[in-house]
Amino acid sequence: MTDTQTTSIPSPAPASDREPLLKVTGLTRHFPIRSGLMRRQTGAVRAVDGIDFTVNAGETLGVVGESGCGKSTMGRLVTRLDEPTAGKIEFEGTDITHLGVGAMRPMRRDIQMIFQDPYSSLNPRHTVGTIVSAPFKLQGVQPEGGVKKAVQELLELCGLSPEHYNRYPHEFSGGQRQRIGIARALALKPKMIVADEPVSALDVSIQAQVVNLLDDLQQELGLTYLIIAHDLSVVRHVSDRVAVMYLGKVVEIADRDSLYRSPMHPYTNALMSAVPVPDPRRRQRAGRERILLTGDVPSPINPPSGCRFRTRCWKAQDICSSQEPPLVALKTGHQVACHFPENAPSGNAPAETAS
């Protein structure tokens, strides 16, 4: 498969360890709400409201959060399918925040996306061959040995049969369609893949196949992943680092083991305790340990002042409504935005009181 790499793609010097592949600072996306005769802007849905993170080459960053927390919008901003309102996105040191369609095109070779729904992300009137070879055509790339050979190699890499070249998407099951989507994303040998809920539409047994495939591809091709998902157990399985989003903000970002062993933000704690455990014996215990969040996520049109989680947080105090907690590193590789973090190393907590 490695020889599908064409000579026309320049291979840049490997990024140094300290230089992140993707760096996002203060990324913001507000969707305007217009009303009245003049269509004046009367408000904004603050889908993504100032987030910072980095993704290093070769690692997997998982992003979790409830629906409506802005994780998908974030994915679309990073791949520049959507225009950020403010902030900065740097890919390999290049600012791509406001690149136009033409200027962005060469970058698209390096950043590809896998979509959630394998049914709507493939054109039903195109054959698999056309779908997977579309990136070559759009980028004007002539793969070695011809397009057909390259596509068949890609299909094989993703666990499909090369004979599927002339078939249509409807002839495939959900898991196979997702593999077609992955083959398409891999066509141009990208450096980074943004996957928005890559397995949530699939059955459990197929989910595991696709998770393993993503794993193998990363090992084989040295890919960097940004995986957006709501399933905490899947995210734990695939990620090296995990970011937790709530209402347009990153509330906690940490190394996987650190996050899952000792989550600091109350929201992360609540999310994890809500995951059903497939062990009936633990039912009684789980009921007692479970932190039940009441109510729903507030509207991103009028997010609560200060800490956005305070309306549902059992540790909230006065400071939480007046001051927004900054995202600070309380431990190496563990950043959290909370006034009263849990599991914090002693002496480090900003305002820890008896809780």
Next chain:
Amino acid sequence: MTDLQKTPADAASAPAPAGDPFLSVRDLRIHFDTDDGLVRSVDGVSFDLHKGRTLGIVGESGSGKSVTSLGIMGLHRSKRARISGEIRLNGEDLISAGPDRVRQLRGRELAMIFQDPLTAMHPYYTVGQQIVEAYRVHHPQATKKQARTRAVEMLDRVGIPQPDRRVDDYPHQFSGGMRQRAMIAMALVNDPSLLIADEPTTALDVTVQAQILDLIRDLQEEFGSAVIIITHDLGVVAELADDILVMYGGKCIERGPAETLFDAPEHPYTWGLLGSMPRLDRELQDRLVPVKGTPPSLINVPTGCAFHPRCPYAALTGGRSDSEVPVLAEAAPGHHAACHLPAAERHRIFAEEIAPRL
């Protein structure tokens, strides 16, 4: 087919059911004629359910779990569907009963919570109107005012804040979790004895899912009804179910009490399901162990054991896997599995190869 009995070991979780089951399904078959051929969605499923107990039906998409539940509710059109077998509710057979009789029971004795509350509720009517309608159909003597009071009471019971005001809201004004609560209120408004929840939390976030699962459990304790919960999420059934039925290719391939099914699953497909999911309560595995291949088409169900093309142990059955349909046999007290592998061999494989990887 013996009664679903609890093993003495887990008697602590619930009292052993006594007497006749409230719902008894025998050899249920639901087939559909299509242009491509006969779809055998449900092909000989049997189970019993007592009042106050919860049955979890687990399976992948296309395994026939939803068709089973719609069959119990009598929601298949008789023109299209060929239904045979027996569904006895409190001793009364629902398949041979006329549509009018089933309509009387539906909503009063049997109620259903659907997967997607946005499509299951009518967007044109307020939530209150829809609950009131469900109540008045079965309580013709109730006045509109009484019905409305009842609707407010139910909304309050399922945890909707300010129910007297929210009762006049339209479904789109509710969030996903609240809509699901409203649908539960609608299902429970007539105190049904059997509640079927078809993927009740699949469309919801984990935090809301936990709330809804708690609510279903509380309501069941309060009303003592029988509950069938259908899901593909083994975590959800582990939270709620007393007994679990695993479906594959339209058949029940394993059935047993929740504890033994998770501790000592008998069927290779159940092993595959358990191995496929990453679990937060276990140490991180290096790799998941998926079931290879894809679920079968229900038009061309594989011969013999429907699971044999995907089963890693099919070769150990002496060639019976693709020629003979395995029968659901008791493997442990109250625990049934349909597998050709000899029980001793299965236990050895599970103990040596499967359990360490789970």
